[in-house]
Each structure stands twice: as C-alpha cells, then as structure tokens.
Amino acid sequence: MSFDGDEEILQDFLVEAGEILELLSEQLVDLEQNPDDSNLLNAIFRGFHTVKGGAGFLQLDALVNCCHSAENVFDTLRNHKRKVTSELMDVVLETLDNVNAMFEEVRQREAPTPAPQELIERLDQLALPEGEAAIHSAAPVSADQGDITDDEFEQLLDALNGDETASAPASETGVVSPVASGNDDINDDEFEALLDQLHGKGQFAGVPAALAANKETVAETSSAQPTDISDDEFEALLDQLHGKGGSPTGAVAAESTAPASAKKPEPAKVPIAAKAPAEPAQVKAKAPTREAAHAAAETSVRVDxxxxxxxxxxxxxxxxxxxxxxxxxxxxxxxxxxxxxxxxxxxxxxxxxxxxxxxMQPIKKVFGRFPRVVRDLARSLKKEINLVMHGEDTDLDKNLVEALSDPLVHLVRNSVDHGIEIPAERERAGKPRVGTITLSAEQEGDHILLLITDDGAGMNADVLRRKAVEKGMYDQDGADRLTDQECYNLIFAAGFSTKDQISDVSGRGVGMDVVKTKISQLNGQLSVVSKLGEGSSIVIKVPLTLAIMPTLMIMLADQSFALPLVNVVEIFHLNLSKTNVVDGRECVVVRDKVFPLFHIKRWLIRGGAGSVEPENSHVVIVSMGTRQVGFVVDQLVGQEEVVIKPLGRGLLGTPGMAGATITGDGRIALIIDVPSLLQHYS
CATH class of the missing domain: 1.10.287.560 (Histidine kinase  CheA-like, homodimeric domain)
Known part of the structure; x- marks a missing residue:
C-alpha cells in the first residue's frame, strides 16, 4: 500500500490517533470499574469514531471496519440497550489490541492486516440489544458488502420515493429528485437529504427543510470563506451528531450506505453546512473563530x-x-x-x-499501559485488584520514559503475582477482597522518585534466608547474619525466586536482576521496603535526564574521577588511625552508624595498593539503595556538571566505569559506576 500521496495527512493521523489509542486503553479499564459512566461511554465512542474517520481518509478499510464494529457496540451501550460485563470488555480489549496492531503496521507504512472475522462477528453480536436475534433482517446495505452500481442506486431511489415522490414539488419534499429533473448528477445537499430519506424520518427529522431554508446562507458561507474546519469545530460537530444522549445510528448508517466508489473527500474540505442536522446557528457562530484556531495551530511544529x-x-x-x-x-x-x-x-x-x-515527556506515557496490564493479569490469576496512580504529569527525559517502560511493567506484574493474595486468602487475613497497587511519581530535586506499592502479603525475611541457603548464595551462618533489609534485596539477585511453581508469569528467577541492571544503567537506585502481612514497596530513584549529570569531582593520586551526585550522601574528614575492624573489614563509626570503608585508590590506580596512606583523608559516604559505604579519597575538587561520553573500544566494559568526561581544567575524568565498582572489587 502506498502512502506517498497522503504523507501529510498520514502524519497528522498517526499523531492524533496514537494519542487517542493510548487514552482508550485507560478509558476501557476505567469503564469496567464504572460501567454506568455515560461520559466515559461517550468518550470511548468518540475515540473509536475519530480513529475510524481518520482511517477513512487514508482508505485504511481494515482499520475502518474494526473501529466501526467497536463503535456500534458503544452506541448500544450508551443507549442503555446492553450492560457492560467483563466478557464484553474482553472482546473490546481484544479489538483494541487488533486496532493497535494495525495502527503500528500503518506507522511502518504497511497495509493493515484485517482483524479476524470471528472477532468482528462477536462485536456485531454485542452491538445488538440484549435479547434480540443475532441477525437483522432489515439491515441497511453496507459499504462493507461491496459497491453498488449507479443503476442499482437509481432503482433503490425509485423504490423508496415511488411515483408520488417523483411528481411532488421540490418545495414539499425539500429535495430535487434526480429522476424528476432528468439530471443524473446530484449535489451534496441533495445526496445528504436522500440519505436521510433512506433511513426514515425518525432519525433527524427536519433536515431537508433546514437545508432548503438555509440554502442561501450555506451558499454565502461557502463563497465567503474557505471550508476548512479546525479540530475543535469538528469535535463540536461530532457532539451535535452523537452527544447528549442522541443516537448516532442514522449518521453511522448514512456513512456505511454511501457508495464506496464515490470520490474520496479532501480531508480539510468537509462540507460542514450540509452535515449539521440541527442548531445551524451554533455552527455559523463558530465560523468567525476559524482564523483564530488556525493561527493557534501554527504555534507548534513537529520536530524529529x-x-x-x-x-x-x-x-x-x-x-x-x-x-x-x-x-x-x-x-x-x-x-x-x-x-x-x-x-x-x-x-x-x-x-x-x-x-x-x-x-521532557510526562511519565503518563509509561503509566498509561498499566491499567490494562493489571486488569488482564488479575483476571488470569483470579485476583481482584484496583490500580491507583499518582503524579502521572511528572515530566522526565524522553529517553528515560522509554528506558523505564519495561522495568516498571515487570515490577507491576511482580506486585500482582507475588504481592497481592487471592480474594479468599485476603478475607481470611481480615483484608478487603480487592487488593490495591499504587503507582506514584514525583520530582525530588533533579531526580524522579517512583514507588510501586501493594497492600499484599509482604515479604518473609526467614523464607528469603532459607532460599538463599538452598541456592548456595550463603551458608547458614552468613544467611542468619543478614538483616531483614538485606534479605529483601536478595530478590534482585540473578536466578533468585521464591515461587515453587513455574508459570507463564514468574517463577524462573529471571527479570528482577535485569530490572536492577537497567536501573543502574540509568544512574538510578532501586530498593525494597516490606512488612510481613501488610505489603511491600519498590522505590526507584532516577535522574531527570541522562545527557548531563551533576557529579562530585575527586582526586585519586593525580587522576580525576567523577562520582554521580545521586550516590553521594555526605562527606567528612577522617583520621584513618581511628578506624575499626569488623569481620575483617575496616569500618568507621559516624553518629552511632557503622560504615564499611573502601580505599578505591587501591582498585583504580596502578601502584595504589602499595602506596603509603596519609594519616588524614576525606571520606565520601555513597549509597546503593539502602546500603551505604565509605570511599576514602585523596582530594575533593568540588561539584561539577559533566557530559557523559562513552568509553573507547579499549576501555569498553571496564568494571566500575560508566563513561568519561572532560573536566573544567581540560583533563579527562572517568565517571564511577558505584554499584558496578563495589560488585566487582569488594
């Protein structure tokens, strides 16, 4: 399929439809929780209708057909002829998956693959009022069934109008019949009026009369100004057609009955005067605002x-x-x-x-997919879960938005599977049947704080210790000395899982270690807080942007290094003669807290292991999640914003190094990756 002729229209469609489809995923899950929300039903109907309209301009028939069937379902729902059920929502969400798949194919400039016919038939059944027969015997001819010829169309008009209509004056019918006039061509107004006659007077009574009465006004409007309409005006027309409890059946049927062989309309040349069935004064009042809307549209540009x-x-x-x-x-x-x-x-x-x-992009770009993830997984696990989201408008770098997507999905799935109990178990524990998962985001200085919290069973530190011994990660004595917090962090170890049975959701011990690695690559921190019987929280802290990083510049011998400021907790001067040794490791006590000490010069500087240490030195306390240690450094240079440069081929993959930068004095400094450094050397 070629889009060469409609590239500009296609770009507009991809932007607008992409936003609508993202929103539909949230709205559909919300509808299942609030099945009687008429505003939500109307919004979803308009969403499918708008995507269908844009796809129609591009002649994406497979996408049009699928959206049209979904649209009919929500027309039935919002007119209270059928109730929202979980089974119905399963079908609708499957439809949205197919629409998204077709949309992605269009984005790749490929012809969309039609949705399965079985799915379309199920939608058509759901579009019927409850208790009705599966097939309408009087269903109108649809454009989906194929084009009709001119002769067939004329015969249909003759059958509908009869001799009386053909001989009736135009002033009585409001329509100039092409048969009576002997002219084969009809204009837009006549065609619209004929369509209204096709579908009965009960749909939009008075349209022909309104068209006849306002014919001169329409002509003046068409000649006085261009027929372009803005997005706001188009939405207002949709509201007039479909809003406030009115049924769009007539309009939808008119669209589907129009000959497919008719010339494709220009996207920005919609004849709005002929389309408006009522309230022509409102449409006319909006006309002077077109120039203002057009000027507003020009204030933004699309940039790669x-x-x-x-x-x-x-x-x-x-x-x-x-x-x-x-x-x-x-x-x-x-x-x-x-x-x-x-x-x-x-x-x-x-x-x-x-x-x-x-x-910057709102983190809602990531959060928007979680209602569907939680809903589908909860149904498959026979659990009842409510997802609460806060801080969706928090902005962060677009690269971070994309990079955080997969780790957050895994953490949310983990909370659903491991965290929330089944309803019967929750009731036995005195909890409500419905569990709650809370997803929140907030800005904290130059960092973003993300929390995934559940009110489930929490983590049992003793079970984690036992699993660690079984997997050979610790001996029994070492496991017994682990604090509860250290036990919670074991879930991020590779191959660690508390699940006894492997399922398609979890149990293989992979995933959480990948999440931790990914967060570390983003210069972020990951930690766990849990209380047995009450629930768990995963805390993620990542910088606002990856391009420019605030650091603490330090000196080891005569070499400069940069410590990411996100890892730095505090700095103090230390007399190294007053340290202690605990379990064979040098430590320092500060305000009744014990910190392990590491002389990183011995790791990073050639000959540093044999150098004579000064009696006094600087100690930088750094944190990785909930763990804090002290780095002994020779000199503190100060805080500096640096631009991260990738390491060259010879240094690529060096343990403990995240990249390099150029310092203010023109020298090259290596940027320390604190978690990787400790994991490799300590």
Missing part, C-alpha cells in the same frame, strides 16, 4: 527527535566549554573576564534548561 538529541549534544559541549572558562576565570584577576564568564554561565544554564524541557 534526532534533531533534539543533536541540539542536546551541542548544549552538552557548550557546558564543557563553560566549565573550562569558569576555571580559567577563577585564575584571572580581570573583572571584565569574571563578568563575561558569569553571563555565559547564566545563558548556558537557561539554554540547557530550555533544551531539556523540549525533551
């Missing part, structure tokens, strides 16, 4: 994400130059130099914030 990435990279380079000039300015006594560098710093900071803002 690669171009934004390139701009962000250039801003990163500018940050490095800024850092270099700041260091040189500190060494200069020239006051004008100081002012110029200060101005550059201000402009660079503002530019960096502005460019980052263009890359």
């Amino acid at each position: 994400t690669k171009r934004l990435d390139d701009i962000m990279n250039m801003v990163g380079e500018l940050v490095l130059v800024r850092n270099r000039l700041q260091r040189l300015g500190d060494q200069s006594a020239d006051e004008q130099m100081h002012k110029a560098v200060a101005n550059l710093d201000l402009v660079t900071t503002d530019l960096q914030a502005a460019v980052m803002q263009t890359r």
Whole structure:
C-alpha cells in the first residue's frame, strides 16, 4: 500500500490517533470499574469514531471496519440497550489490541492486516440489544458488502420515493429528485437529504427543510470563506451528531450506505453546512473563530527527535566549554573576564534548561499501559485488584520514559503475582477482597522518585534466608547474619525466586536482576521496603535526564574521577588511625552508624595498593539503595556538571566505569559506576 500521496495527512493521523489509542486503553479499564459512566461511554465512542474517520481518509478499510464494529457496540451501550460485563470488555480489549496492531503496521507504512472475522462477528453480536436475534433482517446495505452500481442506486431511489415522490414539488419534499429533473448528477445537499430519506424520518427529522431554508446562507458561507474546519469545530460537530444522549445510528448508517466508489473527500474540505442536522446557528457562530484556531495551530511544529538529541549534544559541549572558562576565570584577576564568564554561565544554564524541557515527556506515557496490564493479569490469576496512580504529569527525559517502560511493567506484574493474595486468602487475613497497587511519581530535586506499592502479603525475611541457603548464595551462618533489609534485596539477585511453581508469569528467577541492571544503567537506585502481612514497596530513584549529570569531582593520586551526585550522601574528614575492624573489614563509626570503608585508590590506580596512606583523608559516604559505604579519597575538587561520553573500544566494559568526561581544567575524568565498582572489587 502506498502512502506517498497522503504523507501529510498520514502524519497528522498517526499523531492524533496514537494519542487517542493510548487514552482508550485507560478509558476501557476505567469503564469496567464504572460501567454506568455515560461520559466515559461517550468518550470511548468518540475515540473509536475519530480513529475510524481518520482511517477513512487514508482508505485504511481494515482499520475502518474494526473501529466501526467497536463503535456500534458503544452506541448500544450508551443507549442503555446492553450492560457492560467483563466478557464484553474482553472482546473490546481484544479489538483494541487488533486496532493497535494495525495502527503500528500503518506507522511502518504497511497495509493493515484485517482483524479476524470471528472477532468482528462477536462485536456485531454485542452491538445488538440484549435479547434480540443475532441477525437483522432489515439491515441497511453496507459499504462493507461491496459497491453498488449507479443503476442499482437509481432503482433503490425509485423504490423508496415511488411515483408520488417523483411528481411532488421540490418545495414539499425539500429535495430535487434526480429522476424528476432528468439530471443524473446530484449535489451534496441533495445526496445528504436522500440519505436521510433512506433511513426514515425518525432519525433527524427536519433536515431537508433546514437545508432548503438555509440554502442561501450555506451558499454565502461557502463563497465567503474557505471550508476548512479546525479540530475543535469538528469535535463540536461530532457532539451535535452523537452527544447528549442522541443516537448516532442514522449518521453511522448514512456513512456505511454511501457508495464506496464515490470520490474520496479532501480531508480539510468537509462540507460542514450540509452535515449539521440541527442548531445551524451554533455552527455559523463558530465560523468567525476559524482564523483564530488556525493561527493557534501554527504555534507548534513537529520536530524529529534526532534533531533534539543533536541540539542536546551541542548544549552538552557548550557546558564543557563553560566549565573550562569558569576555571580559567577563577585564575584571572580581570573583572571584565569574571563578568563575561558569569553571563555565559547564566545563558548556558537557561539554554540547557530550555533544551531539556523540549525533551521532557510526562511519565503518563509509561503509566498509561498499566491499567490494562493489571486488569488482564488479575483476571488470569483470579485476583481482584484496583490500580491507583499518582503524579502521572511528572515530566522526565524522553529517553528515560522509554528506558523505564519495561522495568516498571515487570515490577507491576511482580506486585500482582507475588504481592497481592487471592480474594479468599485476603478475607481470611481480615483484608478487603480487592487488593490495591499504587503507582506514584514525583520530582525530588533533579531526580524522579517512583514507588510501586501493594497492600499484599509482604515479604518473609526467614523464607528469603532459607532460599538463599538452598541456592548456595550463603551458608547458614552468613544467611542468619543478614538483616531483614538485606534479605529483601536478595530478590534482585540473578536466578533468585521464591515461587515453587513455574508459570507463564514468574517463577524462573529471571527479570528482577535485569530490572536492577537497567536501573543502574540509568544512574538510578532501586530498593525494597516490606512488612510481613501488610505489603511491600519498590522505590526507584532516577535522574531527570541522562545527557548531563551533576557529579562530585575527586582526586585519586593525580587522576580525576567523577562520582554521580545521586550516590553521594555526605562527606567528612577522617583520621584513618581511628578506624575499626569488623569481620575483617575496616569500618568507621559516624553518629552511632557503622560504615564499611573502601580505599578505591587501591582498585583504580596502578601502584595504589602499595602506596603509603596519609594519616588524614576525606571520606565520601555513597549509597546503593539502602546500603551505604565509605570511599576514602585523596582530594575533593568540588561539584561539577559533566557530559557523559562513552568509553573507547579499549576501555569498553571496564568494571566500575560508566563513561568519561572532560573536566573544567581540560583533563579527562572517568565517571564511577558505584554499584558496578563495589560488585566487582569488594
């Protein structure tokens, strides 16, 4: 299938329909919880209707047919002729899956694969009022059944109108019959009026009269200004056609009965005056606002994400130059130099914030898929679960939105499977049958805090200790010395699982270790909080952006290193002669808390293991989740924003290194990956 001729229309369709389909997934799950919400039913109906209309412009017949069948179901539901049930929602959600699959094929410039005929037939059955026969004997001819010829169309008109209609004056019928006039061509107004006659006077009575009465007004409107309508006006027309409890049956039938051989209308040239069945004054009142709507539409442009990435990279380079000039300015006594560098710093900071803002997306892009995930998994596991989401409008870098998608899905699925108990078990424990999973996001400084909380059974530290011994991760003595918090963190170990039976959901011990690795790659932290019998929480902390990272610059011997500021808890000066040894490991006690000490120079600097340590040194307390340790460093340089550069081929995969950067004095500094460093060396 070729889209070359309609590329601009296709791009608009992909943007608009993509947003609608994302929203439909949430709305459908919400509808199952609130089956009597008429506003929600109307919104879902309009969603399918709008996607169908856009697909019709592009002649995507498979997509049109599927959306049309779904639309009919919701027409029946919103007119209270059928009730929302879980079985009905299973069919509708399966339909949405097929629509999404076809939409993705269109995005790839491929012809959409039609939905299974069995699914369409099930939708058609659900579109019938409850208790009615499966097949309408008087169903109108549909465009889906094939095109009709001109002769067949004329015969149909003759049969409907009869001799009386053919001889009736135009003033009585409101329509100029092509048979009576001897003219084979009919205009848009006449065609619309004929369609209304095809489907009876009970649908939109008075349309022909309104068209006849306002014929001159329509002509004036058409000649005085272009027939383009804005998105708002189009939605208003949809509301007039389908809103406020009215049935869209007539309009839908008119669409399906129109000959498929008719010329495809121009997408921005909809004859709105002929379409409006009622309230012509409202449509006319909206006409003067077209120019304003058109001007508003021009305030936004579509930009390729690669171009934004390139701009962000250039801003990163500018940050490095800024850092270099700041260091040189500190060494200069020239006051004008100081002012110029200060101005550059201000402009660079503002530019960096502005460019980052263009890359920001709401985390709702990720959260939007979870209602469906929880709903489907809960039904398969025979559980009753309510999903609550907070902070969906929290913004973060688009790359992070994409990178967090899979880890969060796995964590949510894990909460459904491992966390929430079956209803009978919850009742025995004195809990409500319906479990609750809460997903929240909030900004905390230059980081995003994500929490996945459930009110399930919680984790049993003793069970985790036993599993760790069974899998050979610890001996019994070592497992007994693990704190409860350390036991909870065992779930992130590779191959660790508390499930006795393997299912298609979990039980193989893979996944959680991948989640931890992915979060670490994003320079984030992952930790678990749990209480037996009350539930568990997974806490994730990730930076707002991956492009530019705030760090603490340190010196080991004469080499610069950068510690991500997200890992730094506190810094203090230490007399190394006052340390303690616990279980063979050097430790320091600060405010009654014990921190293991690591001389990272012995790991990272050649010859560092044999060097003489000074009596006094600096200690940087760093955290990985709930664990905190102390790094002994030679010198503290200060805080600096750095641009992460990938390591060269010779250093790629070096343990404990996340990348490299250029410091303010022009030297190269390695960026330390704290979890990887400790895992490899300690």
